[in-house]
Amino acid sequence: MTDSENFPASPGEIEPAQPSAPCSGGPTRRGLIQGAAGIAAAGVVLARPNIVRAASETPVKVGFIEDESGNLSIYGIQKLHAARLAVQEINDGYTLAGGPVGSGCLGTMGLYSPTPPTLTSGPGAKLNIINDGGTPSEHAIVTADTEEILIPSGEKGLLGRPVDLVSSDGQSNNTLWQQLARRMIQQDKVDVLVAGFASAEREAIRPIVDQRKQLYFYTNQYEGGVADGYTFCTGAVCEQQVIPVMQYMVEKFGPKIFTIAANYNFGQLTAAWVRSFAPVLKAKVIGEEFPPLEVSEFSSVIAKVQAAKPDWVMTLLVGQNQSNYYPQAAAAGLHLPMASTVNMAQGYEHKRFTPPSLANMHNAVNYMQEIPTKRNQDFVARFYKMFPNDPYLGQMAQNTYFTIHLYAKAVRLIGTTDQEKVRRTLEAGWAIEAPEGTVFLEPATHHASHYIRLAATDEKQQISFVREWPMIEAWWLQRLGVNLVRHPEHKQYTPQEDPFFKMFG
Amino acid sequence: MSGSERIPLSRREGGSKVLPELASILYQFGTNAAFLLLSALGLIVILGMMNIINLAHGEFMMLGAYVASFAVHRGIPFPLAVILAFFATGAFGIVLERLVIRRFYGRELGALVTTWGISLILAQGALLLFGPYMPPIPIPGGAVSEGVFSFSVYWLILIGISIVLVVALTLVYRATPFGLQARATMQNPSIARSLGIRTGRVYMLTFGLGAGLAGLSGALLAPATSIAPFMGQQFVAPAFITVVVGGGANVIAGAVGSSTFLSLIETPVSLTLGTFYGTMALLVMALLIIRVLPAGISSLGARLRPAVAR
Structure with missing residues (x-):
């Protein structure tokens, strides 16, 4: 750069442009x-x-x-x-x-409100909108998403x-x-x-x-x-990712879950979410492993998963060393369905590892390219x-x-x-x-x-989005009564502080 | 599990439950030990014999993995790529020795800081030149299963290869003229020189061999890891632990002993209490051994047979 x-080329250039430039959209x-x-x-x-x-x-x-x-x-x-x-x-x-x-006025922010949604179907369909998180139907309703999101700001800088x-x-x-x-x-x-x-x-x-x-x-x-x-x-x-992906996995593959999570605050706390939401979905975490970030050889973890015979595995692995789990598990013949909240969307493991290391992986992501x-x-x-x-x-x-x-x-x-x-x-x-x-x-x-979209890989590790949730709120802190506008605080809440987490399990 | 019965590597549902368990434990023990031994292989030569604290060891392994990945993705078969990685990293080690390392013989701390600098340059250089990762190498061989467990054929081969490599290294140092000259040079360079041994050349080749072996194990482990600039870091701690716990009285035997012993501790603890405690147990055990036997496991053998020197 x-x-x-x-x-900006010169400050003088900005001045005449200012009064008229900003109103780029309609009278919204x-x-x-x-x-x-x-x-x-x-x-x-x-x-x-x-x-x-x-x-x-x-x-x-x-x-x-x-x-x-x-x-x-x-x-x-x-x-x-x-x-x-x-x-x-x-x-x-x-x-x-x-x-x-x-x-709270979420209804006012739709890009689609000025004109009715364009409904098309068939081969030209570009975007599946699923209202209630169901699987895309054959006659998908498609909303054209052609509006430009990058608009002039009215000034340089x-x-x-x-x-x-x-x-x-x-x-x-x-x-x-x-x-x-x-x-x-x-x-x-x-x-x-x-x-x-x-x-x-x-x-x-x-x-x-x-x-x-x-x-x-x-x-x-x-x-x-x-x-x-x-x-x-x-x-x-977690509430935006863990619950959607678990819901899908339990529905599709079964209720027995094995969690492998990196042994630091992220892995431990996300695993706690998985544990507490399992009973809500009538599922059960039948085994957990917390390898430290330094571990890069996973034969004992793989053996434990094999012995436990789960329906699917929740992998919350972080960093260079831990991503070795995938090729090693695939080589050892462990081909269980997998779910995650981090892998693929961040470290693009589906691009870095040869199939089938990342085959049958699921992640509820807010973004992937x-x-x-x-x-x-x-x-x-x-x-x-x-x-x-x-x-x-x-x-x-x-x-x-x-x-x-x-x-x-x-x-x-x-x-x-x-x-x-x-x-x-x-x-x-x-x-x-x-x-x-x-x-x-x-x-x-x-x-x-x-x-949130649920990304899933096939045997060739190609991504498809099998379910969509157009808006999921980060509701957990709201339920805990956090209001930083009225009562400033400076801490991190953990699931242990929320009695709800013990209610069902 | 009578001694006469061979372990059938096929699915036998409803059969003995002990047999698959045993096979699984043996497999885990084997992979843990092979991982430690392969991580340590190059360091056995460079730290164990030349007494250079080589903090660039992990980056030598990274170089080997990079060479292997390059080669495999240009159509060269994986076994050849591994051999290529040995020679390429070895040649790199020789150049490095001539340019930098030879100025630091006898100055352990100087060598430590220098090799650390080299490791930073290599890892960051790889990131700048080749980006954050290299294309992966598919793991050769499939899987065999026994009961509910299944095992990677490639790891089974790796266990075999690590044994072969250790035997070969022992032979080089025990049964070849180069090995004799190398041992003489490491023991007393000035007397070796006065006997007509070109010690400079011996140092150069020994360092090259150490670097080459690190590259070789890097290439061998590459399919089971993600090939990336900082991948070397994962091997440095296990390598140093294995060599230091093994001790200097007989480096190769020491490394074999320590990798066996440490995985003998790590495997059951990982299996019963989890990976976290397995790693802890390994570290605590390494600490205890160094406390009780400051000269490492191999000093036990030396104590029993005082005649055997390095």
């Missing part, structure tokens, strides 16, 4: 809000051109830490590249459609300033993560911090974030439960145009992408990068049109609803 791409509610935001920004520009000129020298700093090297780099590089794409688009004058819709991605390599090392977070907050004085792959990394830097009152986005899929006034979690959590919708295929094309040599564009890369756009929209609306004000603005109840579909950032819990 060169400097000329980062900076969102369009009006965006218009208001744009006009607010324009007002600042017109009133104080000299200051803006001076300000255009100081970029808006998006602090970004991911693992570009080490055990977790296979995930970190995707996220970094997606962040670069988002920043580039903001500097080029684009934004994702969407805006504040008000807390953000509030007349260029956006800079200040990125650092966490090297898959938690101690280094803490140092980098401190440096970004204290020295670089970033306006927003977007960081974190492993839950251990997030928990390593979250106390620093809280101490400095830093606006922080965690874009990973994770085990859920973080209730922190300064943190926004835009990835999918294979999603066939037009808006997603456009996004995929934009990504690979910028990074032609990248091997995969996964779940958390997409989350990072829409999160940075979401931040920019909030800043544009409130007209400042003041972190406290941006945080309050983000608590207005935002819907943003992400490549996966519409994502709603719930104000009280700082978590996002997602469009």
Whole structure:
């Protein structure tokens, strides 16, 4: 990325463009809000051109830490590249459609509301919409998804300033993560911090974030439960992924489950979700294994699974070493159906391992690059145009992408990068049109609803989406009564603190 | 499970339940031991014999896996690719020895820091040059089953190969002129030199052999792992534990002894309490052995037969 791409050509070019540019859509509610935001920004520009000129020298700093090297780099590089794409688009004058819709007013955010859905069927059908999570019927109802989600923002950059991605390599090392977070907050004085792959990394830097009152986005899929006034979690959590995939697996393959999970907070807590929801589905976890992250030879785990004879296996394996489980299990003749909340969508194991290592794997994901919708295929094309040599564009890369756009929209609306004000603005109840579909950032819990699709592989490890849930809310913290707007807190809840988890089991 | 009855590697439902259990335990024990031994193979030579703390050991294994993956995906059969990995990594080791390592003989800590630096350069370099992963190698051979259990044929072959490699390494060091010269050089370089041995050449070849063996085991383990820049890290800890617990009195026998003993502890604990406790048991046992026998398992043999030196 060169400097000329980062900076608007000259501040003078922005001024005449401002008043008319923002209203790109029809007279929708969102369009009006965006218009208001744009006009607010324009007002600042017109009133104080000299200051803006001076300000255009100081970029808006998006602090970004991911693992570009080490055990977790296979995930970190995707996220970094997606962040670069988002920043580039903001500097080029684009934004994702969407805006504040008000807390709980989900009905107002449909992209499809201005015109009735286009109904087609047959060979031209592109997108299956299933209303109640059932399997796609033969006469699928198809809604044309042709609307462009990447729309002009009305300005190049953000509030007349260029956006800079200040990125650092966490090297898959938690101690280094803490140092980098401190440096970004204290020295670089970033306006927003977007960081974190492993839950251990997030928990390593979250106390620093809280101490400095830093606006922080965690874009990973994770085990859920973080209730922190300064943190926004835009990835999918257990209630959005574990329950849909378990429901499907129990229906299709049977009630006996064996869980293999990485032995740290993510694996342990997600396994706890599986255990507590099994009785609800009249299923049972008949065995659990928690290999440490260092383990890379799985013969005893495989033997245990074989001895237990489950109907299917829940694999929650993380990192380079643990992905060895798949070829080893396949070589040992273990061909049970598998489910996961992490594999494939993040580490693209279905592309990295030869079949049948990843055959018959199921994952309820909020994103995979294979999603066939037009808006997603456009996004995929934009990504690979910028990074032609990248091997995969996964779940958390997409989350990072829409999160940075979401931040920019909030800043544009409130007209400042003041972190406290941006945080309050983000608590207005935002819907943003992400490549996966519409994502709603719930104000009280700082978590996002997602469009969940059940991805399944065949023997050749080709992906198909066998079930869709257009919106699943991150409801668990809501049930626990978390309301960060009224009662700020800074902790992570675990399933042990929720009496519900013991009710059925 | 009478001694005369051979284990039939076929499905026998309703038969004895003890037999498959036993086969499974033996298989797990074998794979655990073979994994430790293969991880340690190159390090046996470089740490055990040359006394260089080679922190780039894992990256040598990564190089071997990369060469094998390259070769296999250009149509070369897997066994040939493994041999190619041995020679390629060996040649790389020789170049590295000439350029860098030879300046650090006798300076253990200097060599430690240097090889650490080399490991970082190699892993990060692989990431920059080849991206975050290499195309996988399909695991050769299918599976055989016994009762509810089924076993990978390739791992069974690996167990055999690791035994063959250890025997071959012993023969090289016991029964060839090079082995004699190498042992002499490692024991006392100045006397070896005065007897006309070209010690520089011996060091170079020994380091090359160690690197080559690391590459060989990297290639052999490649189908069972994901081939990626930082894959070497998973082998470094098991390799060092195996060699250090084995001890220096007789490195090869020591490594065989320690890999057998450690997997004898790890396998039953993993089986009964889980992988986490299996790994813990291995580490605790390694700690205990080093505490009780600071010179490693092989010092037991040396104590019993004081005449046998390295």
